[in-house]
Amino acid sequence: xxxxxxxxxxxxxxxxxxxxxxxxxxxxxxxxxxxxxxxxxxxxxxxxxxxxxxxxxxxxxxxxxxxxxxxxxxxxxxxxxxxxxxxxxxxxxxxxxxxxxxxxxxxxxxxxxxxxxxxxxxxxxxxxxxxxxxxxxxxxxxxxxxxxxxxxxxxxxxxxxxxxxxxxxxxxxxxxxxxxxxxxxxxxxxxxxxxxxxxxxxxxxxxxxxxxxxxxxxxxxxxxxxxxxxxxxxxxxxxxxxxxxxxxxxxxxx
Amino acid sequence: xxxxxxxxxxxxxxxxxxxxxxxxxxxxxxxxxxxxxxxxxxxxxxxxxxxxxxxxxxxxxxxxxxxxxxxxxxxxxxxxxxxxxxxxxxxxxxxxxxxxxxxxxxxxxxxxxxxxxxxxxxxxxxxxxxxxxxxxxxxxxxxxxxxxxxxxxxxxxxxxxxxxxxxxxxxxxxxxxxxxxxxxxxxxxxxxxxxxxxxxxxxxxxxxxxxxxxxxxxxxxxxxxxxxxxxxxxxxxxxxxxxxxxxxxxxxxx
DNA sequence: CAATATAACGTACGCCGTACAGAGTTTCAT
DNA sequence: ATGAAACTCTGTACGGCGTACGTTATATTG
Numbered sequence: 001x002x003x004x005x006x007x008x009x010x011x012x013x014x015x016x017x018x019x020x021x022x023x024x025x026x027x028x029x030x031x032x033x034x035x036x037x038x039x040x041x042x043x044x045x046x047x048x049x050x051x052x053x054x055x056x057x058x059x060x061x062x063x064x065x066x067x068x069x070x071x072x073x074x075x076x077x078x079x080x081x082x083x084x085x086x087x088x089x090x091x092x093x094x095x096x097x098x099x100x101x102x103x104x105x106x107x108x109x110x111x112x113x114x115x116x117x118x119x120x121x122x123x124x125x126x127x128x129x130x131x132x133x134x135x136x137x138x139x140x141x142x143x144x145x146x147x148x149x150x151x152x153x154x155x156x157x158x159x160x161x162x163x164x165x166x167x168x169x170x171x172x173x174x175x176x177x178x179x180x181x182x183x184x185x186x187x188x189x190x191x192x193x194x195x196x197x198x199x200x201x202x203x204x205x206x207x208x209x210x211x212x213x214x215x216x217x218x219x220x221x222x223x224x225x226x227x228x229x230x231x232x233x234x235x236x237x238x239x240x241x242x243x244x245x246x247x248x249x250x251x252x253x254x
Numbered sequence: 255x256x257x258x259x260x261x262x263x264x265x266x267x268x269x270x271x272x273x274x275x276x277x278x279x280x281x282x283x284x285x286x287x288x289x290x291x292x293x294x295x296x297x298x299x300x301x302x303x304x305x306x307x308x309x310x311x312x313x314x315x316x317x318x319x320x321x322x323x324x325x326x327x328x329x330x331x332x333x334x335x336x337x338x339x340x341x342x343x344x345x346x347x348x349x350x351x352x353x354x355x356x357x358x359x360x361x362x363x364x365x366x367x368x369x370x371x372x373x374x375x376x377x378x379x380x381x382x383x384x385x386x387x388x389x390x391x392x393x394x395x396x397x398x399x400x401x402x403x404x405x406x407x408x409x410x411x412x413x414x415x416x417x418x419x420x421x422x423x424x425x426x427x428x429x430x431x432x433x434x435x436x437x438x439x440x441x442x443x444x445x446x447x448x449x450x451x452x453x454x455x456x457x458x459x460x461x462x463x464x465x466x467x468x469x470x471x472x473x474x475x476x477x478x479x480x481x482x483x484x485x486x487x488x489x490x491x492x493x494x495x496x497x498x499x500x501x502x503x504x505x506x507x508x
Numbered sequence: 509c510a511a512t513a514t515a516a517c518g519t520a521c522g523c524c525g526t527a528c529a530g531a532g533t534t535t536c537a538t
Numbered sequence: 539a540t541g542a543a544a545c546t547c548t549g550t551a552c553g554g555c556g557t558a559c560g561t562t563a564t565a566t567t568g
Binding site: 512513525526531532534537 | 548551552559561563566568
């Protein structure tokens with residue numbers, strides 16, 4: 001699976017792509033396609049088959065054109081993925097209508113992100129420092145900040161808090177998505193995998209009873225999650241701890 | 255950059271590889287290489303040039319053999335990466351000698367992981383559900399649990415707490431590493447990138463003053479971090495909040 | 509209508525992982 | 539001692555990728 005990068009080419013062209021500014025062509029044949037059409041097709045492929053399956057040839061196939069035609073609309077695969085990324089983020093919803101103060105609002109942000117990553121797992125395979133500065137990212141950052149505005153935090157703390165919460169949503173969604181992708185790729189559930197692994201491990205000399213805690217806790221956790229790992233539980237548990245920690249900070253500011 | 259997967263082939267053979275069990279061959283020519291030699295070379299390449307640059311041909315080149323010779327020792331690239339992964343995790347150090355109870359011990363785990371990911375950034379590009387069950391992973395899980403043993407948490411809570419802390423270390427290291435990799439790839443620092451972006455964004459119609467909080471907070475944060483994002487600061491901030499949250503949980507158990 | 513700008517396409521290059529077959533080397537059974 | 543067997547190593551080849559490049563077809567402008 002490929003982790004793709006953004007920002008390869010001309011930044012100006014990238015921005016025009018993201019914000020839908022077309023250079024207004026005058027002569028030449030009518031374009032058969034539009035950028036949005038290409039992006040929609042690409043997202044559909046990535047959603048259904050993963051970022052691995054997303055190739056320029058595949059997108060072109062899906063649109064009934066020759067591979068190289070795509071490059072008329074998009075400078076390279078990197079820019080295409082930039083636009084895909086921004087369009088996907090546009091599905092996020094602001095927390096403004098969530099009643100009850102900063103805590104439920106932050107919870108909404110986390111869950112909304114969690115859901116998004118599950119709808120578009122390929123988002124997790126795109127490297128997003130220097131993110132594509134499209135409309136969705138602007139909107140996202142703004143409504144995230146609104147969730148923690150006016151509760152006594154400094155600007156930097158506001159930034160840190162939303163980064164912590166959304167970053168946590170991303171990282172726990174990553175575990176969850178990885179589990180699902182592993183199941184799809186291997187055709188084997190987590191439990192099945194463990195049942196295959198356990199007897200093999202006993203045949204290997206792991207050095208005796210060196211792992212008493214692992215054995216005990218691993219068994220309890222495995223029982224609880226019905227699998228090696230419980231992403232949903234880890235998400236809820238971690239979110240509660242993080243919000244508690246933020247509460248401590250806010251309380252100390254009063 | 256490629257996110258590589260593990261566990262493709264025969265699980266038994268994978269385990270033997272990880273635990274250094276050799277099938278004791280009797281006949282045939284003396285092997286020119288060893289698995290460990292191959293793994294060391296591969297890690298060196300990945301450390302220096304990233305997982306992108308790691309190809310079987312490249313490893314073979316580095317060892318002075320033909321590409322296909324590597325397959326004598328390792329069933330496929332996936333298994334090679336499994337072993338690389340385990341060998342890298344072996345660099346982690348137990349928190350037992352850290353004085354002062356669970357909190358400094360968990361801090362040690364987080365910082366130790368953070369450092370490891372910076373020494374071996376490619377670790378972040380390896381998908382690790384169904385992790386390679388080598389000696390290092392066993393040791394790691396065990397000493398992680400020791401950090402929170404006997405402080406009144408249930409087994410499941412112990413598992414959740416260490417997963418939260420190490421998961422957080424991973425996700426904040428990911429941001430930091432991505433920043434560094436972006437700089438290396440583009441030859442452009444974060445600040446330079448923003449300085450390129452800002453004037454271009456002003457030329458685009460972003461819809462007027464729709465982002466007042468982003469503007470204010472973004473400016474403060476940019477000032478504070480001397481860049482768009484402050485991974486080190488985010489790490490320290492998040493770790494403090496998370497440990498505060500865990501403290502709340504532990505206190506409630508007493 | 510001619511000039512020109514644009515869209516679409518075919519071909520080709522250099523990467524990748526690795527299947528496969530063959531050649532060379534060492535050890536075991538006899 | 540010798541042939542068979544087991545093992546290492548290698549060269550070739552395949553199908554996939556992103557995309558550079560040059561050519562052809564099409565629509566608009568003067």
